[in-house]
Amino acid sequence: MTDPSAPSPAPTPPARTRREQIHEVASRLFSQRGYHGASMRDLAAELGMQGGSLYAHISGKEALLIEIVEQAARQFEGALMDLQTDPRPADERLREAMARHLTVVAGNLESATVFFHEWKHLSPEAYARVTAWRDTTEAFYRDLVAGGVREGVFRADLDVKMTANLILSAVNWAYTWYRPGGRLSPREVADRYAGLLLDGLRPPPKEATP
Template sequence: MNTREDVVIAAGRLFAERGYHGTSMRDLGNELGLLGSSLYSHVEGKQALLVEVVSRGARFFQDAADAALARGGSPPDRLRALIAGHIGVVLDHRSEVRTYLNEAAALDDERRAAVIAARDRYEASFRTVLEEGCADGAFRSDVDVVIISIFILSILNAVERWYRLSGRIDRDDLVDATYGFVLDGIT
């Protein structure tokens, strides 16, 4: 009745809501209408599920960044595309994103290191665009691109924590507000 993919998706949902250590295999089975022990015909174990959910989160982000940069354009255009892409991933793949951002500590050392490397690769997309914008005069050249990219990603990653689709602000408004704030601040 359930496919391996169903199990991974349900696991992402529970890991996102209750955390990896707060989710038992029986909880997960219950979510799918079967016993905890029955999950082992679909997956190797609980840790393998976390690895798969986290890997999907990482891939969604990197794919979005690659797509955003592939269209080219000026540094501001590409920065806006990166921002829009990131927000799109957060809103469309919330469970995987939450698990990717918040449950990496539950991975073993090797897998956790891979996540950190993936995040740095992704962040480098932002740093590169910022550097090019500083070089061509679109952005202030006195900014520290490492710190600024952290600030921008802090805003983007936090969207998962507060944004509700039911609210008064829609996806495009959020992209506009974020891009506007990053460019000009509050003055």
């Protein structure tokens, strides 16, 4: 990691790194085996330590789950929320939001899987925080759709809630099938999905030539 010919201006703090390693391996194990199916001894073994040694770095198993899930929630939030003040028309904002959302999912498949599957095992307080984050994301997409209707970029007769549900389905469900190194980048998936949603499956109407 360190180039011996160069000075090392900012030595990496090692304590932080170890915690991050634990988080990373825990994300993988929780996503593969589920929260209850992955044991602290499994986790320790993957890091080359004994089970009890983990507790020098973390306070417990649930704290690990909380941090993984809340970090994922913060990433979704950080990717989307500044789009609320974006001046572009709603169709462009939709394309951009889907691209960012899919980029977070695709770039964090393991913690996204933990976020979607294991959040129900959180203690009531953390559970409530995650529920609030989910509601915020849903409201973001509903507002985007409603804004598009107001702008005249979207149909006036849209069911705003169902439209937001459909968009969320597309970007969230990607955690089940998207694999890095596949045919399409997250942005390409977003472009195709947004194109389908905006223009629909039907062929464009022919020029009126009776």
